[in-house]
Amino acid sequence: MRTLTTVADLRRHLAERRARGGSALTGSAVALVPTMGALHEGHLSLIRAAAAEADTVVVSVFVNPLQFDDQLDLARYPRDLDHDAELAAAAGAAVLFTPDVREMYPPGFATTISVAGVTDTLEGEHRGRAHFDGVTTVVAKLFAMVGPEMAYFGQKDAQQVAVIRRLVADLNLPILIKVLPTIREPDGLAMSSRNVRLSIVERNRALALPAALAAARECWLAGRRDVGEIIGAAKKVLADRGVQPEYVALVDPHTFAPVWGDTAGVVLLALAAPVGQVRLIDNVLLQREPSERKA
Ligand SMILES: Nc1ncnc2c1ncn2[C@@H]1O[C@H](COP(=O)(O)OP(=O)(O)OP(=O)(O)O)[C@@H](O)[C@H]1O
Ligand SMILES: CC(C)(CO)[C@@H](O)C(=O)[O-]
Numbered sequence: 619m620r621t622l623t624t625v626a627d628l629r630r631h632l633a634e635r636r637a638r639g640g641s642a643l644t645g646s647a648v649a650l651v652p653t654m655g656a657l658h659e660g661h662l663s664l665i666r667a668a669a670a671e672a673d674t675v676v677v678s679v680f681v682n683p684l685q686f687d688d689q690l691d692l693a694r695y696p697r698d699l700d701h702d703a704e705l706a707a708a709a710g711a712a713v714l715f716t717p718d719v720r721e722m723y724p725p726g727f728a729t730t731i732s733v734a735g736v737t738d739t740l741e742g743e744h745r746g747r748a749h750f751d752g753v754t755t756v757v758a759k760l761f762a763m764v765g766p767e768m769a770y771f772g773q774k775d776a777q778q779v780a781v782i783r784r785l786v787a788d789l790n791l792p793i794l795i796k797v798l799p800t801i802r803e804p805d806g807l808a809m810s811s812r813n814v815r816l817s818i819v820e821r822n823r824a825l826a827l828p829a830a831l832a833a834a835r836e837c838w839l840a841g842r843r844d845v846g847e848i849i850g851a852a853k854k855v856l857a858d859r860g861v862q863p864e865y866v867a868l869v870d871p872h873t874f875a876p877v878w879g880d881t882a883g884v885v886l887l888a889l890a891a892p893v894g895q896v897r898l899i900d901n902v903l904l905q906r907e908p909s910e911r912k913a
């Protein structure tokens with residue numbers, strides 16, 4: 619695996635690899651897995667899936683200052699580039715792209731890519747307009763730098779997925795967006811780079827999030843369709859375990875518009891909550907698993 623830090627080196631290396639041609643199975647397809655590093659099994663599942671489908675997997679590691687609404691969160695964001703390189707290589711990455719902030723945003727940089735509508739609610743509302751503007755600006759730049767045929771994202775950041783899909787559709791970008799399920803710890807906590815900042819007590823309290831999602835799903839599976847009732851089931855679990863959510867919401871999984879009254883069709887239950895000094899998010903799609911559907 620090559621570790622590259624400049625756009626010029628990245629472009630040169632990818633051009634050489636493309637010129638060589640790939641295998642009969644994958645052609646010379648390039649896949650991008652954008653990350654902010656401190657890699658864990660969630661990221662590795664994306665890299666492995668990309669490696670199975672593309673000749674060249676580029677993993678980017680860039681802690682993007684533009685998308686942080688909280689400067690302390692940016693300063694404390696976990697960083698471990700040497701370990702990331704080992705893990706990414708073992709999972710099948712061909713290139714680790716780790717630009718510094720000046721390479722990504724040189725002096726004079728003045729462009730913002732902004733997606734409207736789907737960014738209005740939940741994370742967009744609570745982390746502020748700049749969060750998703752930061753995400754879409756850096757992702758658009760990464761797409762332009764790498765020129766991937768496909769890009770891989772995790773369902774844990776469900777709204778980010780909807781925003782990226784909108785970006786790709788609106789700008790006619792010829793990039794296939796692949797979304798993989800949330801990878802969880804054995805006890806149910808969604809893997810996240812920020813989990814390392816939880817104390818033992820907080821780590822235990824954080825289990826309130828998957829438990830709240832499970833309670834809401836139980837309620838939905840029991841046939842309840844009243845939005846207040848489903849959200850109430852999740853909120854009760856959080857309150858019982860001493861977690862105060864920033865939001866618990868039922869939304870359309872494509873537009874992220876809130877669902878009111880009675881739910882119909884597939885809806886997404888999403889929540890965000892601080893646990894100690896760490897802000898966690900999680901979500902579940904309320905739909906019947908294929909095995910639960912009637913033949
Ligand atoms: N548990 C997970 N399962 C599947 N994909 C994940 C998981 N966690 C993160 N990802 C995906 O990995 C990509 C990079 O995410 P990122 O580097 O922000 O990691 P993270 O663990 O979400 O960090 P944090 O939530 O602390 O910012 C995103 O597409 C994200 O959705
Ligand atoms: C997509 C991303 C790498 C952009 O900085 C980030 O938002 C993330 O890690 O999910």
Ligand code: BAL
Binds near residue numbers: 685686775
């Ligand atoms: N995984 C989402 C990136 C962020 O929290 O800013």
